[in-house]
Amino acid sequence: MPDVNSDLMTPISTTPLVEISGLCKWYGKFSALFDINLNVSRGEKVVVCGPSGSGKSTMIRCINQLEEHQAGRILVDGKEVKPGMKNIEDVRRDIGMVFQSFNLFPHMTVVDNLTIGPIRNKGISKSDATETAMHFLERVHISEQATKYPPQLSGGQQQRVAIARALCLKPKIMLFDEPTSALDPETIAGVLDVMIELADGGMTMICVTHEMGFARKVADRVVFMDHGEIVEIADPKSFFNNPQTDRSQLFLSQLLGH
Amino acid sequence: MDRNSPPVAAKGRFTLLDYLLFGIVIAFVFYAVYRVNDVLVYQWNWERVLGFLVKYDEESQSWVSNLLLQGLATTLRLAIWATLFATLVGVVMGYWRTCQNLTLRIIARCYVELIRNMPPVVFIFIFYFFVSSQIFPAMGIDSIDTQGEFAQSEVFYFLFGNPALFSNFLAGMICLALFEGAYITEIVRAGIQSTPTGQWEAARAIGLSHFNALRDVVIPQAIRKILPPLAGQFITLIKDSAIISLISIQELTFIATEVAASTTRVFETWILVGLMYFGLCYSFAVLFAYLEKRAKRSDR
Numbered sequence: 001m002p003d004v005n006s007d008l009m010t011p012i013s014t015t016p017l018v019e020i021s022g023l024c025k026w027y028g029k030f031s032a033l034f035d036i037n038l039n040v041s042r043g044e045k046v047v048v049c050g051p052s053g054s055g056k057s058t059m060i061r062c063i064n065q066l067e068e069h070q071a072g073r074i075l076v077d078g079k080e081v082k083p084g085m086k087n088i089e090d091v092r093r094d095i096g097m098v099f100q101s102f103n104l105f106p107h108m109t110v111v112d113n114l115t116i117g118p119i120r121n122k123g124i125s126k127s128d129a130t131e132t133a134m135h136f137l138e139r140v141h142i143s144e145q146a147t148k149y150p151p152q153l154s155g156g157q158q159q160r161v162a163i164a165r166a167l168c169l170k171p172k173i174m175l176f177d178e179p180t181s182a183l184d185p186e187t188i189a190g191v192l193d194v195m196i197e198l199a200d201g202g203m204t205m206i207c208v209t210h211e212m213g214f215a216r217k218v219a220d221r222v223v224f225m226d227h228g229e230i231v232e233i234a235d236p237k238s239f240f241n242n243p244q245t246d247r248s249q250l251f252l253s254q255l256l257g258h
Numbered sequence: 259m260d261r262n263s264p265p266v267a268a269k270g271r272f273t274l275l276d277y278l279l280f281g282i283v284i285a286f287v288f289y290a291v292y293r294v295n296d297v298l299v300y301q302w303n304w305e306r307v308l309g310f311l312v313k314y315d316e317e318s319q320s321w322v323s324n325l326l327l328q329g330l331a332t333t334l335r336l337a338i339w340a341t342l343f344a345t346l347v348g349v350v351m352g353y354w355r356t357c358q359n360l361t362l363r364i365i366a367r368c369y370v371e372l373i374r375n376m377p378p379v380v381f382i383f384i385f386y387f388f389v390s391s392q393i394f395p396a397m398g399i400d401s402i403d404t405q406g407e408f409a410q411s412e413v414f415y416f417l418f419g420n421p422a423l424f425s426n427f428l429a430g431m432i433c434l435a436l437f438e439g440a441y442i443t444e445i446v447r448a449g450i451q452s453t454p455t456g457q458w459e460a461a462r463a464i465g466l467s468h469f470n471a472l473r474d475v476v477i478p479q480a481i482r483k484i485l486p487p488l489a490g491q492f493i494t495l496i497k498d499s500a501i502i503s504l505i506s507i508q509e510l511t512f513i514a515t516e517v518a519a520s521t522t523r524v525f526e527t528w529i530l531v532g533l534m535y536f537g538l539c540y541s542f543a544v545l546f547a548y549l550e551k552r553a554k555r556s557d558r
């Protein structure tokens with residue numbers, strides 16, 4: 001977004017945190033992403049939506065190289081992220097990711113789930129890592145569950161632990177892949193509240209979600225994808241009230257239909 | 259109705275049909291015994307065979323184990339060593355089966371397919387003659403001093419049995435281990451692959467290296483899944499070890515063959531040996547079932 005204060009900022013913070021240009025990805029012969037261009041500035045919140053199979057997950061998973069792209073460039077904080085790179089762990093440390101199915105480690109306590117990353121790849125001592133972990137567990141309102149194992153928690157609680165686990169690495173950006181889609185309705189609000197608090201704290205976020213309330217409240221921009229392409233980018237108000245393309249109109253009418 | 263006393267299910271009680279089936283089975287057993295005793299007029303003679311289990315030693319004035327029990331001990335020794343060795347092979351090969359490196363994957367795949375598609379007897383004949391005529395001499399195992407201090411010690415006997423038969427024992431053990439290792443390879447591979455991809459992704463997403471993801475996330479979860487089938491494979495290995503008798507390893511089946519021949523009590527010998535195998539295997543099955551149950555209870 002154009003910023004009136006941009007000339008007051010240091011040059012580094014005016015460059016986008018994530019720059020995606022000409023990104024393409026094929027699974028065999030199937031084109032999952034084609035010519036994706038998207039820049040995300042520091043502190044910006046982008047909501048990605050679109051029909052199932054439109055490539056939303058694939059796109060955000062390319063950012064931390066859980067999927068390898070075949071063409072185009074991805075820059076995270078000015079550094080190029082590309083397939084087969086040696087120190088991919090260094091990049092991933094700056095990128096928090098939250099999955100639809102939580103993917104907590106079931107054989108570790110909640111605290112251990114949070115500390116394993118910092119201990120293993122940042123060389124942080126166990127006591128320091130535990131302190132950080134407790135801090136973030138408090139921030140997601142779940143510190144009383146610290147010594148439990150993930151399967152003992154509800155879906156909503158697990159997802160909040162997953163968010164805390166990602167935050168423990170002090171990432172520059174958080175990626176969310178349909179974080180509330182696998183949750184029971186009564187636990188969704190708790191997770192969204194945590195995400196809203198995170199957004200208010202200034203975190204850069206890319207969220208794949210169909211929670212329109214969240215998008216309206218938090219998003220700076222909404223990205224609509226279909227068939228592996230970005231079809232429309234708009235601010236939430238105009239996207240939801242006045243979608244510009246046939247495909248986004250169809251998608252929104254189906255979303256509101258049920 | 260009382261909320262705290264649910265109706266008792268009828269499951270687990272005998273019905274008329276059960277009694278009927280039992281009756282038929284018992285009648286059949288009696289008939290078989292009758293055939294053997296009265297029609298074939300078979301003279302049972304357990305004494306001589308049981309004498310090969312334990313015998314009274316005049317010299318030391320006590321009961322000592324005889325050939326069959328010694329054979330059972332050898333079988334157990336073989337099974338335990340072979341399981342350890344096979345697990346080692348299985349873990350390495352199982353990991354190779356799933357790793358990124360194509361060469362390692364091909365090697366592991368060849369190993370598994372070669373062994374799984376060959377009768378064990380054939381494999382063991384080929385391998386035994388190769389090992390005992392080529393590898394052992396090259397490694398100098400044949401020239402191990404069987405009169406040495408360690409070889410003559412109690413510990414050695416407890417671990418490997420008669421030192422004079424050590425190279426024989428070792429060859430049999432390796433054959434068995436390589437054979438069972440192929441099955442353990444598949445168990446390990448299944449265990450590693452049973453860890454959902456989401457676990458890998460989460461581990462990689464928080465910046466764990468491939469090695470750390472494997473060590474901290476995938477393997478601990480895989481081990482829990484692997485242990486029960488591994489225990490089952492151990493019991494299978496005990497039974498499979500009978501094949502080793504064909505290359506003259508003096509384990510239970512080999513000894514049984516000799517006892518049956520020398521006493522001419524074929525029926526009694528093999529029934530007794532069958533019961534010994536059953537006792538050994540079933541004890542382990544019960545033990546493993548108990549351990550598994552306990553592990554599950556302490557599980558979250």
Ligand SMILES: Nc1ncnc2c1ncn2[C@@H]1O[C@H](COP(=O)(O)OP(=O)(O)O)[C@@H](O)[C@H]1O
Pocket residue numbers: 027030032050051052053054055056057058059
């Ligand atoms: N590992 C894969 N192999 C083959 N096709 C895949 C794979 N992952 C995703 N796809 C395909 O790529 C397309 C985009 O998938 P995805 O990014 O998961 O969509 P979305 O998250 O928008 O529902 C889908 O058609 C899906 O079937």
Ligand SMILES: [Mg+2]
Pocket residue numbers: 056057058177178
């Ligand atoms: Mg998806």
